[in-house]
Amino acid sequence: MSNEETSIHWFRKGMRLHDNPSFKLAYESKNSAGQYYKLRPIYILDPYFRKHIRAGMNRWRFLQQSLVDLDLSLRKLGTRLYVVRGLPEDVFPGLFTKWNVKLLTFELDTEPYARKRDEHVENLARQHKVKVEQKVSHTLYNTELVLRANKGSVPMTYQKFVSVVSSMPEPRRPLSAPTILPAECLLNDDLENEEYDVPTLDELLTLKGFNPEDIKPCLYPGGEVEALRRLEEYMKNKTWVCKFEKPNTAPNSLKPSTTVLSPYMKFGCLSSSLFYYRLKEVIGNSAHSKPPVSLIGQLYWREFYYTVGAATPNFDKMLGNPICCQVPWDSNQEALEAWANGKTGYPFIDAIMRQLNDEGWVHHLARHAVACFLTRGDLWISWEQGLAVFEELLLDADWSMNAGNWMWMSASAFFHQFYRVYSPVAFGKKTDKSGDYIRKYVPELIKYPDEYIYEPWSAPKSVQYRAGCVIGVDYPKRIVVHEEVYKINITKMSLAYKNTKAIKEKNVHPAPSPEEKQKKKRKFK
DNA sequence: GTGCCTGTTGTGCGC
DNA sequence: AGCGCACAACAGGCA
Numbered sequence: 001m002s003n004e005e006t007s008i009h010w011f012r013k014g015m016r017l018h019d020n021p022s023f024k025l026a027y028e029s030k031n032s033a034g035q036y037y038k039l040r041p042i043y044i045l046d047p048y049f050r051k052h053i054r055a056g057m058n059r060w061r062f063l064q065q066s067l068v069d070l071d072l073s074l075r076k077l078g079t080r081l082y083v084v085r086g087l088p089e090d091v092f093p094g095l096f097t098k099w100n101v102k103l104l105t106f107e108l109d110t111e112p113y114a115r116k117r118d119e120h121v122e123n124l125a126r127q128h129k130v131k132v133e134q135k136v137s138h139t140l141y142n143t144e145l146v147l148r149a150n151k152g153s154v155p156m157t158y159q160k161f162v163s164v165v166s167s168m169p170e171p172r173r174p175l176s177a178p179t180i181l182p183a184e185c186l187l188n189d190d191l192e193n194e195e196y197d198v199p200t201l202d203e204l205l206t207l208k209g210f211n212p213e214d215i216k217p218c219l220y221p222g223g224e225v226e227a228l229r230r231l232e233e234y235m236k237n238k239t240w241v242c243k244f245e246k247p248n249t250a251p252n253s254l255k256p257s258t259t260v261l262s263p264y265m266k267f268g269c270l271s272s273s274l275f276y277y278r279l280k281e282v283i284g285n286s287a288h289s290k291p292p293v294s295l296i297g298q299l300y301w302r303e304f305y306y307t308v309g310a311a312t313p314n315f316d317k318m319l320g321n322p323i324c325c326q327v328p329w330d331s332n333q334e335a336l337e338a339w340a341n342g343k344t345g346y347p348f349i350d351a352i353m354r355q356l357n358d359e360g361w362v363h364h365l366a367r368h369a370v371a372c373f374l375t376r377g378d379l380w381i382s383w384e385q386g387l388a389v390f391e392e393l394l395l396d397a398d399w400s401m402n403a404g405n406w407m408w409m410s411a412s413a414f415f416h417q418f419y420r421v422y423s424p425v426a427f428g429k430k431t432d433k434s435g436d437y438i439r440k441y442v443p444e445l446i447k448y449p450d451e452y453i454y455e456p457w458s459a460p461k462s463v464q465y466r467a468g469c470v471i472g473v474d475y476p477k478r479i480v481v482h483e484e485v486y487k488i489n490i491t492k493m494s495l496a497y498k499n500t501k502a503i504k505e506k507n508v509h510p511a512p513s514p515e516e517k518q519k520k521k522r523k524f525k
Numbered sequence: 526g527t528g529c530c531t532g533t534t535g536t537g538c539g540c
Numbered sequence: 541a542g543c544g545c546a547c548a549a550c551a552g553g554c555a
Binding site: 157159245249251301364368414415419420421422423426427 | 531532533534535536537
């Protein structure tokens with residue numbers, strides 16, 4: 001084992017070689033004598049089954065594929081990915097000593113869990129006299145600088161966010177992936193040491209408590225190579241890019257109507273900066289759609305939620321979250337499970353949840369429909385419970401956007417027009433009148449005539465028999481009557497808004513004096 | 526404080 | 541097809 005001075009680049013998100021400034025530091029840095037450090041690119045994998053890590057099989061597979069891809073690309077450069085088993089706080093002290101580490105680099109992560117972890121690791125590094133370098137490269141903008149540009153306050157609306165960043169310098173340009181590494185930074189040690197190999201999918205799934213045989217076909221393979229291929233596939237179609245308007249894309253097409261680049265963005269297989277500048281390049285001087293509905297607008301939504309998420313305490317919870325409406329949600333395990341497993345008896349809702357379970361991705365508007373149904377629309381179940389299910393099932397489950405969007409969809413923050421309720425029957429019909437999407441994911445209903453496919457409970461018994469699917473026997477009866485519950489829920493939301501407002505006023509202002517109370521009463525008369 | 530405007534993605538109806 | 545409107549009426553931002 002060589003005892004030469006080493007730099008570690010720690011991959012977590014940012015699973016790519018292109019546009020990776022902290023990785024670049026690891027292979028380009030030299031010690032005071034002007035010698036390159038020996039490079040050890042690592043990924044730390046928790047080898048235990050932990051129930052609190054809410055990731056389903058599909059996302060573990062995506063991660064495993066991304067690791068294989070990263071290892072392959074690194075090997076082409078003469079190094080490899082060293083997968084280290086353990087928890088970061090447990091493994092770093094040993095690595096620092098064993099490898100004679102002088103420099104540790106990684107991409108900055110703004111999530112609370114990651115911050116705590118990284119602080120801990122920074123302390124360990126300090127104790128071992130290891131220099132730590134972090135770079136902002138997951139987001140287009142440094143979230144702290146956005147806050148500073150807004151005089152230290154959090155932009156609470158998308159438009160406000162856009163106006164703040166438009167006053168800031170353009171995002172940094174993406175770096176190219178290295179085609180060659182400095183020969184002096186390359187190590188011959190451990191290149192074939194199996195101890196550091198990427199686990200096979202079967203190994204990983206078994207480790208995480210799953211039966212590998214249960215996994216569904218892979219529609220969106222992980223990794224940087226696939227991310228770049230997918231990006232370029234969409235960038236080829238200039239007209240489509242220029243005309244893209246998110247609200248006009250269908251939630252229930254049989255093939256995705258949007259790019260499905262979100263999983264690659266979540267893991268950092270694709271750089272936000274590269275995506276941004278490729279869009280600018282493709283658009284050029286042509287007429288094009290604008291934020292919030294355009295593709296660049298979609299990148300801004302990500303930045304918006306990252307910024308608010310980084311600056312708001314308890315952003316992923318209702319309690320203790322200053323921006324979140326306080327709503328007395330019901331707990332209803334049975335209804336929650338029916339929703340999560342696609343058995344609510346509303347075919348459109350069930351189709352979406354089954355697609356999510358099987359494929360790990362559903363369209364943004366489909367997420368709206370099922371989220372509204374779970375929370376303020378129908379079941380009156382907490383958005384935090386929905387967030388947990390999404391976190392498990394979505395390939396692109398991303399802490400800031402998951403919490404931000406759940407607050408949006410439940411009208412708990414950002415979006416406040418709670419009286420606008422999605423109909424679990426009407427919404428899907430707009431883009432799929434004949435219900436082909438439902439037939440694909442809810443095959444029980446495959447023989448239902450178009451006129452009953454969205455509301456099979458209203459089909460006459462004779463039609464149900466003829467279609468080979470009797471409601472209440474072969475497919476569930478609907479668990480709520482939407483046209484009754486949504487009206488009740490609107491009044492409950494209205495009350496929750498009034499109560500939340502009252503609590504906020506009580507906290508901000510001192511209690512009103514008796515005279516002031518009288519004044520207020522008079523005003524309301 | 527007050528009033529006005531705006532807000533990526535509602536529904537159902539009528540023209 | 542696409543628009544305007546009623547439905548009942550929210551918060552944030554700004555003048």
